[in-house]
Structure formats: C-alpha cells, structure tokens
Amino acid sequence: MKKKMPENERGVANGKNLCCPQCGTRLLYDAERGVLRRSVPGASEGKEFSLEKAVAALKDEQSRADERFQAAMAAEGKRKEALADLFDKSLKKAGQDPSPPPRPFDYD
Numbered sequence: 001m002k003k004k005m006p007e008n009e010r011g012v013a014n015g016k017n018l019c020c021p022q023c024g025t026r027l028l029y030d031a032e033r034g035v036l037r038r039s040v041p042g043a044s045e046g047k048e049f050s051l052e053k054a055v056a057a058l059k060d061e062q063s064r065a066d067e068r069f070q071a072a073m074a075a076e077g078k079r080k081e082a083l084a085d086l087f088d089k090s091l092k093k094a095g096q097d098p099s100p101p102p103r104p105f106d107y108d
Contacts, residue, residue, distance in 0.1 A: 016028075016029045017029075019042075020042065023041075023042055024041075025039060025040065025041050025042045026039070026040040026042065027039050027040075
C-alpha cells in the first residue's frame with residue numbers, strides 16, 4: 001500500500017517553498033512534476049525606484065569614467081615624453097660613436 005504524500009499549498013504534493021535572496025520572491029516548486037507552480041513577488045523593502053537616483057548614479061558613473069580617462073591621458077603623455085627623451089639620448093649617443101652599426105650579415 002502506497003502512502004500519500006502530504007500536500008502543500010494548492011494541492012501540490014512534494015512541493016518546495018523557495019525564496020530568492022536577491023529580490024525576496026517566494027516560489028512554490030513542484031519537484032514531482034518539475035514545474036514552478038506559483039511565484040509571489042517579494043516586498044521591495046527600501047528598494048524603491050527613483051528616476052532621480054538613477055540619473056544621479058549615471059552622472060556619478062560618467063564622472064568616474066571621465067576621471068579614469070583623464071588619468072590615462074596624463075599617463076600616456078608622460079610615456080610619450082619619456083620615450084622622446086630616450087630617443088634623443090640614443091640619437092646623441094649614435095652621433096658620437098664613429099663606428100658604423102653592425103650589419104646582420106657580419107654575424108654569419
């Protein structure tokens with residue numbers, strides 16, 4: 001004789017109540033059939049949508065991106081100056097050395 005399983009909400013046998021940690025939505029999952037039986041949206045505690053807050057967040061993100069861009073531009077400018085100095089030093093050193101540069105064919 002087969003035992004009847006206890007029924008959860010709305011007559012779902014072997015159902016599982018799950019709760020989403022992100023949004024608080026409660027789900028009733030029927031494991032026997034492998035289907036979602038019911039979904040109840042969670043209360044949005046302190047998560048009110050505000051257009052002003054969204055616009056402010058976008059402006060903050062844009063200002064941080066601008067700051068990172070300016071820092072990258074300054075670093076690139078310093079890098080170009082350092083490379084130009086290195087080139088000038090190498091050019092002066094090459095001008096002072098009277099011997100011709102080595103040819104690749106001489107190494108054979």
